[in-house]
Amino acid sequence: MFKFIGIVLGFIYHDFWLGLLGYIVGAFLDRIRVYGTGGMNPLQNTLRQAVFLETLFISMGKLAKADGHVSQEEIDHVEMFMQKMGMTADHRLQAIALFKKGADLSFDIKPTYTKFMSVCGHTKDLKQVMLVYLIVMALADGHFHPAEQALLSDISGYMGYDQATFKHLVEMVLNQTNFGGSQVNSAEALEGAYKALGVTKESTDAEIKRAHRKLMSQYHPDKLMGQGVPEDMIAMATEQAKEIQLAYDLIKKSRST
Numbered sequence: 001m002f003k004f005i006g007i008v009l010g011f012i013y014h015d016f017w018l019g020l021l022g023y024i025v026g027a028f029l030d031r032i033r034v035y036g037t038g039g040m041n042p043l044q045n046t047l048r049q050a051v052f053l054e055t056l057f058i059s060m061g062k063l064a065k066a067d068g069h070v071s072q073e074e075i076d077h078v079e080m081f082m083q084k085m086g087m088t089a090d091h092r093l094q095a096i097a098l099f100k101k102g103a104d105l106s107f108d109i110k111p112t113y114t115k116f117m118s119v120c121g122h123t124k125d126l127k128q129v130m131l132v133y134l135i136v137m138a139l140a141d142g143h144f145h146p147a148e149q150a151l152l153s154d155i156s157g158y159m160g161y162d163q164a165t166f167k168h169l170v171e172m173v174l175n176q177t178n179f180g181g182s183q184v185n186s187a188e189a190l191e192g193a194y195k196a197l198g199v200t201k202e203s204t205d206a207e208i209k210r211a212h213r214k215l216m217s218q219y220h221p222d223k224l225m226g227q228g229v230p231e232d233m234i235a236m237a238t239e240q241a242k243e244i245q246l247a248y249d250l251i252k253k254s255r256s257t
Contacts, residue, residue, distance in 0.1 A: 051119040052126065055112055057095050059134055059155065061102025062109050067145035070103065077137055113158035125218050127159045128169070129237060135173045144174075172198050173240075175247070190254050193247035205255065212248040216241055 057078075064074040078099060082092050101107060120126045134155065138148040149170070156166040175195040194200055197211045217223065219241040221234045 048120050048123070048126065051116055052130065054098060055116045056130065056133065057098035058102035058107075058109065058112050059130075060137060061099035061104075062107065063102075063134055063138055063148055063151060064099075065103040065105065066147040066151045068147070074137065109155070110158060113155065117159060121160070125224060127161075128218060129224060131156055131159065131161070131166075131169065132173055132240065135170060139174070168198060171195050190250060193250045196244060196247040197251070208248070208251060212244065215244045219244070 060074075060078055060081075064070045064078075082095055102109065102112075116130075120130075131152070134152060138144055138152060152170070153163065153166055156169075157163075161169070172195060175192040191201075194203070197208060197215065199208050199211050203211075219237045221238065224234060224237055
């Protein structure tokens with residue numbers, strides 16, 4: 001009930017973020033009405049979600065234009081995200097405006113991440129989900145352009161990651177796919193599975209198990225929502241978790257034969 005009041009307020013005042021904030025706060029009030037008080041601070045979580053989404057749309061635009069051309073695949077990727085968010089036509093226009101703001105070649109994205117870090121910087125998983133989502137988007141057109149990689153490297157630096165950690169994360173994301181196909185038993189797929197978990201063939205079973213548990217914990221829906229990841233983005237994290245599980249299963253199978 002309360003969350004729909006929030007949406008109405010946002011619509012009346014033609015403000016995307018007011019509507020989004022109203023929806024999220026209303027959702028928390030509905031949850032309290034049903035389950036009682038306790039748990040996270042809804043206002044703090046709401047602020048993190050709003051800043052997260054603002055940063056994401058601006059970054060999407062910056063990333064899409066990094067190689068000098070916004071591809072149809074990248075446009076489709078953003079359109080699909082807005083559809084999942086259930087945005088009204090007016091809210092979509094405002095989200096697109098943020099995308100275009102980021103796509104402006106003269107736009108400096110660093111202050112956006114200064115704001116992001118001031119609000120979300122203490123939540124490690126929230127930062128990683130942002131970076132992983134942007135890496136996934138960079139791959140939406142089937143290519144990882146050097147300009148996109150350079151921009152993501154800068155963004156990772158704004159969020160406090162060193163270059164070694166960034167490269168390691170990129171390698172993991174690049175390999176967190178296609179473990180359900182017909183070539184799952186190939187040597188190439190097995191090598192990719194190790195990279196997806198951030199381990200090597202020389203890693204012990206215990207080390208691989210720890211790496212798997214750590215990654216699965218980072219993508220746990222309740223944990224991510226508690227840190228401020230918008231509910232509609234949890235599906236992306238769930239897909240990454242599925243690929244991680246498939247990679248782990250492939251490694252276990254190879255080691256049991």
